[in-house]
Amino acid sequence: ETGVTQTPRHLVMGMTNKKSLKCEQHLGHNAMYWYKQSAKKPLELMFVYSLEERVENNSVPSRFSPECPNSSHLFLHLHTLQPEDSALYLCASSQDYQGMNTEAFFGQGTRLTVV
Amino acid sequence: GQQLNQSPQSMFIQEGEDVSMNCTSSSIFNTWLWYKQEPGEGPVLLIALYKAGELTSNGRLTAQFGITRKDSFLNISASIPSDVGIYFCAGPAMGSNYKLTFGKGTLLTVNP
Secondary structure (H helix, E strand, C coil): CCCEEEECCEEEECCCCEEEEEEEECCCCCEEEEEEECCCCCCEEEEEEECCEEEEECCCCCCEEEEEEECCEEEEEEECCCHHHCEEEEEEEECCCECCCCCCEECCCEEEEEC | CCCCEEECCEEEEECCCCEEEEEECCCCECCEEEEEECCCCCCEEEEEECCCCCEEEECCEEEEECCCCCEEEEEECCCCHHHCEEEEEEEEEHHHCCEEEECCCEEEEEEC
16 A cells, blocks of 8 residues: 555546545655646645645645645645646655655646646 | 755766766755656655765665755666656755755656
């Protein structure tokens, strides 16, 4: 069983659809992250949760809505997306949000295509 | 956020060659991390460094934590086609309040 699991692996959605990405970590970590990775661009940090509290929201449009119901699960709710939102969405977790124990472990990602 | 300068941006090498890439920053790091990302997958942690001057190996990979704590390098010896991917450096920078920061990655292509 992998440490961080993301579902679905691939998602195609229309601009009027609502969908959710799911992430689950089995590592007992306190921090969880959403990253966006577009083609030929660096990793973009979207949201960070530490102990189920959102601690970072990096100017992400409101059509992306995160949810962290408990320390093991993280969701990214999507609605009225644009084609430029097509990207690989990566979830990660780390023991802590700051300091020495910030080694992040990533899921395999969700390849999102908005049509 | 704190900038991590990773170079080179991309490399095209022949199978069997050695590879070297590095990361530098104006900020001090307490930990340096090196990740590899294969196409369509999430990054995987290769090596973690925790002390200035530390030299750590993982198979054909060797990474060092710079003495100044502001840089790190990753070497790959005798490259093989499956080394292809994007290599990221990362770490919690003092200038970013010790939050995890990623470099922009080095894209490695290995020609058989």
